[in-house]
Amino acid sequence: MLEIDVTRRQGDFSLEMAFTAGAGVTALFGRSGSGKTSLVNMVAGLSRPDCGRIAVDGKVLFDSQAGIDLPPEARRLGYVFQEHRLFPHLSVRDNLCFGMKRLPVAERRVSVDHVVAVLGIAHLLDRRPTGLSGGEKQRVAIGRALLASPRILLMDEPLASLDGGRKNDLLPFIAGLSRQFDIPIVYVSHSMEEVLRLADTLALIDAGRLAAIGPVEDLLSSPAYAGLTGHGEAGSVLAATLCREDSEYGISVLSFPGGELKVGRLALPMGTPVRVRIHAQDVAIALVPPVGLSVRNRLSAQVRSVAPFDGTLVDVMLECGGCSLWSRITAEAQAELSLKPGMAVTALVKSLTIARGDVADRPPGQTESLPG
Amino acid sequence: MSLWFTLTPLEREALSLSLLVSGWAVVGSLPFGILSAWLLARRDFPGKSLFDGLIHLPLVLPPVVVGYALLVLLGRKGVVGGWLYDWFGITLAFTWKGAAIASAVVAFPLMVRAIRLALEGVDRGLEQAARTLGCGPIRTFFSVTMPLAMPGVLAGVILAFARSLSEFGATITFVSNIPGETRTLPIALYALTQVPGSDEPAFRLCIISVVVAFAALLASEILARRMRARMEG
Incomplete structure (x- = not known):
């Protein structure tokens, strides 16, 4: 040390x-x-x-x-x-x-x-x-x-x-x-x-x-x-674990305390800890769980804070099973949804990046002391 | 070797004495040359300009002045020379050792300049890297700085050697012209030019001087090329 x-x-x-x-x-x-x-x-x-x-x-x-x-x-x-x-x-x-x-x-x-x-x-x-x-x-x-x-x-x-x-x-x-x-x-x-x-x-x-x-x-x-x-890199970083694979559709499922995320198939062994990066612009918010939507990654979350980023954009911090999820929506959308701290919402993750999937045997707990 | 035997005894004597004197002049002054160059390249201390000037003095002084100063200092009745004689029985004036010292003093600034330049060209970052890898300052100097400065050190050595070979003024003032003891090539040549009808032997000595100087330059060039090739291989 x-x-x-x-x-x-x-x-x-x-x-x-x-x-x-x-x-x-x-x-x-x-x-x-x-x-x-x-x-x-x-x-x-x-x-x-x-x-x-x-x-x-x-x-x-x-x-x-x-x-x-x-x-x-x-x-x-x-x-x-x-x-x-x-x-x-x-x-x-x-x-x-x-x-x-x-x-x-x-x-x-x-x-x-x-x-x-x-x-x-x-x-x-x-x-x-x-x-x-x-x-x-x-x-x-x-x-x-x-x-x-x-x-x-x-x-x-x-x-x-x-x-x-x-x-x-x-x-x-x-x-x-x-x-x-x-x-x-x-x-x-x-x-x-x-x-x-x-x-x-x-x-x-x-x-x-x-x-x-x-x-x-x-x-x-x-x-x-x-x-x-x-x-330019506003977004959240989550520590997750590769938990399942669906070979029929060629997808891998990552689990993290806030739920599960589906990604394209990863060539990694089960249980591999991965670091997931989600850009704030790629997180949409729905007040009620949406139906008939193609977005696969839906997480139930709670609004923690809402703050204007500039005149046209608003930063919304969500809490998702103890993890922070950062969403950036337009001011117009915020005017319609009028999000307030404590509201229960559904976060829709449009895309995510695997930032680190090559740390094979690191215990996940080591990097997962996320804010509550 | 057959070339050696075509030389007259006088030429052989002068040539071997020249090589002996220059060789010792360079070998003896090299450690001091490296130390002085290092001090000038890497250290700041009070009186550095004075030190620098002192080292360079023989370069701009008439060699006769240097020779006379050596005679005063190192002669048997000189300040240092008297002491050397009384305690160790060492006589420098009018001996080949004195000739080596005269050559060394005159060639010293050339040697220091070349080595200093080489030391200044060594990347300090490499020395830092060596330190972080567990090398103390002295070890770093010998395992990193010196090898990297070697082409410049070699250049300094050859330059000093060549300057020593051609040394005349300080030598003749300090150690005079004693056959077999201090009569180096230039002094032998000078002596010959003072004797009427010695054009041919004088010319032969000139040729010998040129050949030796060329050989030294060639040797340094080959060595320097080899070093460069090693670093680039």
């Missing part, structure tokens, strides 16, 4: 943050210049906070009051940089083993074979980094950091310098890392898609301050943080 409580002033910019990051993937999300990378550099020991305390698993890395400031090499943290930073004078194999070689054998928790197999880089071992593609380089960089058996893995936008296709190649690897190597990951990103695919916990960072921290589903389903998570 990573505990951070630091302040640092640099010219006009001041950074002041305190939080803890536990198991799984914690995403630090915010605009560029919000202080995400500065924070990670402080954790790694590459820059120094003015004051505060940083500890990992109870081991103090920095404490201004106690006068502790471990150099980076004594912190045992893995760092995957935005630019791969592979050593050009060493082969891929020597790059991978660079950190591991300096570790006493008894402290090596990660084996070269495992890393090479998971990252699929066996065919690259004898090459030099210069000849590799961007995605290959970043995979080697991840392997190099893992092989140093770090306490936590820091990743600073490792996909930012890659094009779309390469990104999609690499995302599943990263998604599985925390579990496969049993290591907490702190993942810096300004891409909501990456957060949705990878993160368990989300820390929203704005202008050097921590705006909010919590399970991804909670923060992304809350209009309070819409400004920070991105307006």
Whole structure:
């Protein structure tokens, strides 16, 4: 577990943050210049906070009051940089083993074979980094950091310098890392898609301050943080489980505390936890359960709050079996329905996206502490 | 090797002495050159400009001034030289070791400049990466910084070696012209030009100088190319 409580002033910019990051993937999300990378550099020991305390698993890395400031090499943290930073004078194999070689054998928790197999880089071992593609380089960089058996893995936008296709190649690897190597990951990103695919916990960072921290589903389903998570992406995130399949119609059924959602067939084993993203515009509201309607996903819900978004749209927060569902309807519709908090309605979900279906054996409870 | 035996004893003596003096000048000054270059490239300290100026001084001073300064400092009655002689029995003035020191001092700024440039070209991000992977600063320097700066270090070494081979003014002032001890190629050549009717042996020495200088440049080029190829392979 990573505990951070630091302040640092640099010219006009001041950074002041305190939080803890536990198991799984914690995403630090915010605009560029919000202080995400500065924070990670402080954790790694590459820059120094003015004051505060940083500890990992109870081991103090920095404490201004106690006068502790471990150099980076004594912190045992893995760092995957935005630019791969592979050593050009060493082969891929020597790059991978660079950190591991300096570790006493008894402290090596990660084996070269495992890393090479998971990252699929066996065919690259004898090459030099210069000849590799961007995605290959970043995979080697991840392997190099893992092989140093770090306490936590820091990743600073490792996909930012890659094009779309390469990104999609690499995302599943990263998604599985925390579990496969049993290591907490702190993942810096300004891409909501990456957060949705990878993160368990989300820390929203704005202008050097921590705006909010919590399970991804909670923060992304809350209009309070819409400004920070991105307006265009207004919507809810639900944690669900694949519970049934209907092979006749080729659909899969996902269950979540608020009911069931039907989606196109997923090629995943039963019981797989999945993260579902529902855009606010894709949720319609009916006052009475509709009949003769093609929309398959109907959920009984209760109106929790109604707030105007702008002149023409209204945000309606629904509660659905303890989960938040966010609907954005027109002001005209609201004038006709006159929705009020506490009203029982039917939510009609026109479409949804599976944001994460590749986390095979994570207990669903871990990410489902949704607001009541 | 047959080439070696076509040289006259005087040429052989001057050439081997030149190589010995230049070799030692470079090898002996390299650690200091790397340290100075690192200080200039990576550190800020009070008096840095003065330090920088001091290192570069031999580049702009007449070599005779350097030689004379060395004689005053390191001569047997000099401040440092007297002390060296009294305690260790070391004599530098008028010996080949003195010639090596004179060459080293004159070539030092060239060496430092090249190495400094190379160190400044090394991506600090790679050094940071090495630190996060468990390497202390010294280990990082030797396992990342130095290998990456190697082409520049090599360039500095060759430059300094070439400058040492051609060193004349400081050498003749400090260690004079003693056959078999301090009579390097340029000094032998100078001596020959002072003797009437020595055009042919003087010309031969010129050719030898050119061949040695070319060989050094060629060697550095081949090495540099090999290093580049290794990093790109």
